[in-house]
Amino acid sequence: MTTTLQAHPPGDRAADTGLIAVFADLLGFDLEPVLAELAHIDAVEQAVRDAMARHPGTADRLFHATALLTPTHNVMRSPEFHLPHVRELLERIGAGADTRPATDVEICITMSKASAVAPLTSSAMGLYFRAWTNAGLPDVANIAATSRRHEALESNEIDNHEAACRRHIRVPTRVLGAITCDGFHYGIAADCRYATANDAAPTSRTER
Template sequence: MFTELTDLIDDVVRQFAPVRDMMDWAENEIRAARRRHPAHADTLHHSFALLTPTSDRMRTEFVYRGHARELLDRVAQGDDTRPGTAAEIVLAFSHASQTAPLNTTATGLMFRMWQKAFPDTPMDIDDDQEHREKLYGSSIDDAEAEARTKLAISGRVLGTIKCCGWHHGEPVACSYAPTQLPLGPNTA
């Protein structure tokens, strides 16, 4: 019986590892966004729920981080968080390219979105991208707007924030906390 319980626990830990990794990546991206946008630090702290992965391919760290970074920047800028992210567009077009070749506009959009979503992960961009942007830039703009709309997630909104005045077990002066703080993080 002890061996079965140990095996069960090991299996649960093994299955939870990717989720734990993504949670760590999300927290790291939130901390980075708070440094980039200190005036919106409280709102960004409470934005974790927006960072739900929308594809199994977001198990890849740089893909998930690009997705999360864009959403957090939108929160800080007061922009709509529902439209598809650049990472989501790359994933959608990558999937589509396995079914049929992408046309010039779609190829241009995929390269553009890659550069936006993953600036630290260079893709072997052919020399034609600059020319594509010059020749088809307005078509790529239109395709980007359409892709962001089609990939929108209607429930991906921040909603009402409630804070008990504690972040990660530490008392904080959060703008969403009541003026009189409770005694501890579990007393809200």
């Protein structure tokens, strides 16, 4: 099941969940994966709302940027890895920064794959631990403390690895194109800067 982002007014998701529960009971299938997927979608949409509140000057741009938030690796099917990736990209969008370089989660995934092929050098491990810590992933095996030790000994090398990694595994297509808006955000009429730039009047609600 893939994560699809749609604009839902607050409260609609509860109604959706109730209907799904009814159909699940009638059809006799396991509801848990569906509810987990809905919770994942809700968490992403909440991250967008939170970013819009932090960056009111670019709130309209953030609302329309959800196409950039789709998972880039299978492991991001888990919210534990997808949400930090989403939050980092939202911060970049809010600040007007480049969204193409790899995120901390993408670096972690790359380093994990590399470590399965050959042992990582000490500074490469330092990058792995830095990205893991920056992403706010769980502090398993005392990674945060280990990361601080690497930073104290070889931060310059880690900086170089990080710059190279973000550049080499960047996602060239992760950029916002032309934005059009039908004048609705989350099903509610919105004074969106991208709607006022359109020649045509709003005719339907924006879907993510």
